[in-house]
Amino acid sequence: MTAPIETPLPPNVFSSSCPTRRVLDSVADKWSLLVFLALKDHELRFNELRRRLESISQKVLTQTLRKMEQDGFISRAVFPTVPVTVEYKLTPLGLSLLDVIENLSEWAETHAHELNPTRTSA
Amino acid sequence: MTAPIETPLPPNVFSSSCPTRRVLDSVADKWSLLVFLALKDHELRFNELRRRLESISQKVLTQTLRKMEQDGFISRAVFPTVPVTVEYKLTPLGLSLLDVIENLSEWAETHAHELNPTRTSA
DNA sequence: TAGTCTAGGTACCTAAAAGTGACTGCCCCC
DNA sequence: GGGGGCAGTCACTTTTAGGTACCTAGACTA
Numbered sequence: 001m002t003a004p005i006e007t008p009l010p011p012n013v014f015s016s017s018c019p020t021r022r023v024l025d026s027v028a029d030k031w032s033l034l035v036f037l038a039l040k041d042h043e044l045r046f047n048e049l050r051r052r053l054e055s056i057s058q059k060v061l062t063q064t065l066r067k068m069e070q071d072g073f074i075s076r077a078v079f080p081t082v083p084v085t086v087e088y089k090l091t092p093l094g095l096s097l098l099d100v101i102e103n104l105s106e107w108a109e110t111h112a113h114e115l116n117p118t119r120t121s122a
Numbered sequence: 123m124t125a126p127i128e129t130p131l132p133p134n135v136f137s138s139s140c141p142t143r144r145v146l147d148s149v150a151d152k153w154s155l156l157v158f159l160a161l162k163d164h165e166l167r168f169n170e171l172r173r174r175l176e177s178i179s180q181k182v183l184t185q186t187l188r189k190m191e192q193d194g195f196i197s198r199a200v201f202p203t204v205p206v207t208v209e210y211k212l213t214p215l216g217l218s219l220l221d222v223i224e225n226l227s228e229w230a231e232t233h234a235h236e237l238n239p240t241r242t243s244a
Numbered sequence: 245t246a247g248t249c250t251a252g253g254t255a256c257c258t259a260a261a262a263g264t265g266a267c268t269g270c271c272c273c274c
Numbered sequence: 275g276g277g278g279g280c281a282g283t284c285a286c287t288t289t290t291a292g293g294t295a296c297c298t299a300g301a302c303t304a
Binding site (some may be wrong): 151152153179181182185204205206 | 277291292293294295300302
């Protein structure tokens with residue numbers, strides 16, 4: 001046990017303004033990932049999203065969409081139709097992030113059998 | 123506004139046992155990412171980790187390490203030395219996940235300027 | 245002999261996230 | 275003329291993560 005090699009961590013990884021931190025926070029809440037996947041191929045209206053996400057509440061869906069909009073991952077378009085129509089779709093930035101997410105998904109599927117299933121029992 | 127294309131979401135993405143979900147949950151808490159980075163190049167003992175993560179409390183570090191160990195991302199080795207020595211290091215699975223994480227980090231750094239900075243004020 | 249190091253465990257507290265249920269105003273359809 | 279879909283808002287409660295502080299126990303050390 002010699003003196004450990006104390007390679008310094010990049011100091012900014014501790015900060016909430018670290019981009020990686022920010023992106024993880026954006027994606028890793030309970031619903032954002034689902035919204036990304038739901039909007040993958042086409043835009044959807046609020047209640048369409050709600051139906052596809054099944055058990056999400058209106059409030060939380062609204063919050064999630066607002067946050068993703070602020071982050072620049074989705075865009076919100078209001079059409080002055082009969083009852084107003086609001087369409088959500090992924091922005092180029094969102095689509096680009098989706099690529100990375102799908103990378104991670106792929107990794108997760110590939111290694112699913114190596115992930116310890118006992119975690120659910122903890 | 124024609125009938126929306128209701129491509130079904132993979133039903134398992136809703137479940138907490140969905141691998142992607144699991145991996146995100148593992149990585150996206152406040153400290154796991156830091157532990158991954160700290161263990162990137164070499165193993166570390168408990169208190170070494172604690173010092174490198176600066177502001178983490180013992181309890182939370184213990185929790186984080188236990189979780190990561192259960193997930194199979196790190197291994198824990200106890201040496202019967204003077205005061206007992208416990209070394210943590212990334213497993214091959216953890217190293218492989220670290221690759222994916224660094225992918226995401228790279229994306230985050232590249233697009234940092236596109237991430238809306240107003241989020242912090244929200 | 246008091247203090248420090250090792251690696252944690254435990255009880256309690258707080259703040260934020262998430263969920264619940266009711267409500268709005270507008271319009272269409274039956 | 276009432277019920278339902280549209281896109282939310284508001285007030286409230288529950289759940290969870292994270293943090294604080296204090297505890298163990300053995301060995302070293304000043």
